[in-house]
Amino acid sequence: MGSLFTDPAVQEIVWLSLKVSVVAMIFVLPLAIVVGKWLANPNLRGKSFISALVHLPLVMPPVVTGYVLLLVFGRNGTVGSFLNDIGLGFTFSWIGAALAAGIMAFPLVVRPIRLAFESQDPRLNELANTLGASRWKRFRTIALPLAWPGVISGLVLGFAKALGEFGATITFVSNIPGETQTLSLAIYTLLQSPSGDSAAFSLMGIAVVISFAAILLSEIMASRLTRKRGR
Amino acid sequence: MLNLDIKGQVGTFTVNAELQAGLGVTALVGPSGAGKTTVLRAIAGLWTPDEGHIEIAENVLFDSSEGIDLPVNKRRLGIVFQDPLLFPHLSVEQNLKYGSPAQNVSWDGIVNLLDLRELLKRAPRNLSGGEAQRVALGRALLSDPQLLLLDEPLTGLDDERREQVLPFLERLRDETDVPIVYVSHHRDEISRLADLVFSIKDGAVVSEQTPNEYVHSRPDLS
Numbered sequence: 001m002g003s004l005f006t007d008p009a010v011q012e013i014v015w016l017s018l019k020v021s022v023v024a025m026i027f028v029l030p031l032a033i034v035v036g037k038w039l040a041n042p043n044l045r046g047k048s049f050i051s052a053l054v055h056l057p058l059v060m061p062p063v064v065t066g067y068v069l070l071l072v073f074g075r076n077g078t079v080g081s082f083l084n085d086i087g088l089g090f091t092f093s094w095i096g097a098a099l100a101a102g103i104m105a106f107p108l109v110v111r112p113i114r115l116a117f118e119s120q121d122p123r124l125n126e127l128a129n130t131l132g133a134s135r136w137k138r139f140r141t142i143a144l145p146l147a148w149p150g151v152i153s154g155l156v157l158g159f160a161k162a163l164g165e166f167g168a169t170i171t172f173v174s175n176i177p178g179e180t181q182t183l184s185l186a187i188y189t190l191l192q193s194p195s196g197d198s199a200a201f202s203l204m205g206i207a208v209v210i211s212f213a214a215i216l217l218s219e220i221m222a223s224r225l226t227r228k229r230g231r
Numbered sequence: 232m233l234n235l236d237i238k239g240q241v242g243t244f245t246v247n248a249e250l251q252a253g254l255g256v257t258a259l260v261g262p263s264g265a266g267k268t269t270v271l272r273a274i275a276g277l278w279t280p281d282e283g284h285i286e287i288a289e290n291v292l293f294d295s296s297e298g299i300d301l302p303v304n305k306r307r308l309g310i311v312f313q314d315p316l317l318f319p320h321l322s323v324e325q326n327l328k329y330g331s332p333a334q335n336v337s338w339d340g341i342v343n344l345l346d347l348r349e350l351l352k353r354a355p356r357n358l359s360g361g362e363a364q365r366v367a368l369g370r371a372l373l374s375d376p377q378l379l380l381l382d383e384p385l386t387g388l389d390d391e392r393r394e395q396v397l398p399f400l401e402r403l404r405d406e407t408d409v410p411i412v413y414v415s416h417h418r419d420e421i422s423r424l425a426d427l428v429f430s431i432k433d434g435a436v437v438s439e440q441t442p443n444e445y446v447h448s449r450p451d452l453s
Contacts, residue, residue, distance in 0.1 A: 123316055129303040130275055130310045131330025131374045141329075145320050229319050229356070 009177075014206060017182040020094055021162040024102035028109055028158055033151065036113030037143065057168075058107040066171025069100055073172075096173035097180045101162035109158035116150020117143060149222050156218035160211050183207050232410055233257065233378065237273050237283035237293075246270070246280065246434040255426035256404050256411045260445070266434040267414045271380050274412065275310055276303040287378050309371025309409075313383045315363040317355035323366050324351040330374030338373065344406055345369045345399055361392040365399055372409065379411045385420060393420075400424055422446045 038044065039051055057065050073080040073090040080090060090096035120143060128138045144151075166184040173180040175189060187203050190196030233252040240246070246266050250257075259267045272278040274285060274292070282295040292301045309330075317326050327347070331338070342348055345365045355363060364384055371379060384400075385393045397420065404411060404424060415421060421428060421442055428445040430438045440448065 121316070123312070123314070124318060126277055126303070127310065127312075127316050128318075128329065130277075130306070130308055131370070132304045132307065133330065134304060142318060229354075 010203070010206070012178055013181060013183055013186045013203065014210075016094060016178070016180075017163055018210075020097045020101055020182055021159050023095075023098040024105060024162045025109075025155060025159050027098075028102045028106055029151070029155060032106060032109040032113055032154060032158070033144070033147075036110050036147075036150075036154075037117050037139070039110070039114045040117035054110055055107045057104050062104060062165070062167025063171050065104065066100060066168035069096075069103070069168065069172040073099065090173070092173055092176060092180065094173075094179055097169050097182060098162075100168040100172045101165040104165050104168050105158035105161040108161050109154040112150040112154040112157065113147060114150075116147035120146050149225050152218050152221050152225075156214050159214055163210065164207070232288055233274075233412065234284070234286045235270070235274065237270070237280035237285065239273070239278075239280035239282070241269055241278065244269075244434060246273075248431065248434065248436050250429050250436050250439070252410075252412065252427060252429075254408075254410045256413050256424050258421045258425035258428045258442070258445075259412065259414045259431055260416055260421060260428055261431035263416070265431045267431050268382055269434070270431065271310075271382050271412065271414055274378070275308050275380055276301060276306050290377065307375065307377045309374055309376035309379045311364070311367045311371050311379070311381050311384045313387045315355075315360075315367035317358075317363055317366055317370075319355055321355075322351070323347070323353050323355065323358070326355065326366055327351075327370050327373055329370060332375055335373060335375070337375075341369050341372050341407075344402055345372075359392070360388050361395045364388065364396055368399070368403065372403070372407065376409060379409050380414075381411060382414045383416075385417070386415070397423060418446055 035054060039047065039054070044050070070091070071077050073083070073096065075081060075084055075089070075091055083090065088095070090099055124142055124146075125138055128142050133141070163182075164184055165182070166188065169180065169182065170185055170188075175181055175185045177186075181189065183203055183206065187200050187207070190200035190203065232254050233250070235251075236249040238245075238247045244264075244266065246269050248266065248270050259270060261267055269278060273280050274287075276292065279300060280293070280295070283293065284291070284295070285293040291297070291299050292306055293299060317323075318329065321329070327342075342351075345368055347365060347369050350358065350362060350366060355366070358366065364387075368384070381400075385396055388396065401423065403409075411424075413420075413424060422445075425442045425445075428440045428442055429436050430440070430445070
């Protein structure tokens with residue numbers, strides 16, 4: 001077990017998985033906060049439709065999502081060919097893996113954030129408004145800080161989902177060691193070979209440890225926030 | 232000072248109110264559901280009447296014929312509701328400073344007036360109901376309002392706490408020059424605080440009285 005963490009091949013897989021998940025979350029989180037706040041608006045028109053659209057990656061077969069990504073962001077895709085021209089190719093690169101992970105994780109990040117905004121007392125916003133606060137100031141100083149527990153749980157759920165993403169990733173960016181082969185893909189590959197069982201088992205152990213650490217961290221942060229506010 | 236003439240619908244409820252109030256404390260009284268709070272919300276800009284005119288000291292806040300509807304955060308009004316609604320994640324001091332201009336000359340005066348010095352570092356959850364309501368009053372006053380709107384600020388408190396907060400309201404009336412519109416249905420509060428009393432019924436102003444006349448009027452007419 002000691003040699004497992006010093007094995008360069010294992011290090012590369014873990015490092016790549018973390019890189020993909022973290023980059024995915026950096027881009028997903030701000031967007032999820034905006035969409036979550038937007039969906040929390042009780043007067044939003046077409047709310048069910050937008051909400052269904054946001055949840056689509058959650059309910060669609062991941063392979064389908066991956067294939068749609070390939071059609072849009074692939075070398076010959078509408079957006080992909082343009083991006084390729086300016087040197088930002090998604091296909092067969094870890095950036096593409098991050099895109100797939102981010103899109104698959106998006107609904108899971110949005111949901112708790114939206115619930116956190118929805119559970120806020122709208123009168124606090126009205127009151128801040130009467131105190132002269134602009135819309136942006138009210139969001140920054142009242143709505144967002146009060147939504148932190150939701151933001152944290154969305155972040156953790158999304159990170160875990162991104163880390164474990166499989167179907168969309170392998171369809172969109174394939175399974176290239178050192179470039180797009182994340183933990184899940186590596187475990188899958190190892191399980192395909194007759195001698196890979198023990199190595200696969202080690203990687204599974206690492207996946208469990210990372211997931212557990214993430215969820216533990218979020219529990220600690222959430223309980224600290226709750227204690228601080230006495231709720 | 233306050234000049235208001237509004238018409239509008241809230242669901243099936245019709246509001247058609249007109250009143251002119253001076254400086255000092257103007258009380259709006261009437262049974263629950265009479266439309267007192269709706270009038271207050273119209274002044275604050277939290278509810279938009281269908282037509283009419285609202286003006287404070289010649290600042291027009293709302294005028295349907297001229298298409299004027301000043302946004303809530305530009306009206307410079309301090310509001311205190313029955314529920315103090317302190318921001319739970321901010322300390323008392325941060326709550327007080329929330330709407331306060333950077334250079335607030337009246338800080339010490341208001342903190343002393345409402346006896347808030349001891350509370351500044353506390354979190355809202357560690358305040359009693361009366362203390363929280365004093366902080367809410369201070370927060371509204373520190374935003375430098377041209378008018379203070381108090382919507383049954385003592386109704387959520389028990390009798391003992393009401394008696395503790397009432398003197399602060401009297402001091403506020405006597406020691407600041409901010410005019411106050413006070414919604415209540417407690418006769419003793421009205422008689423102690425108000426300069427002028429408007430009775431509201433079914434969305435309309437039905438009488439204008441001195442506090443003395445009001446206190447001695449028949450309850451069923453108010």
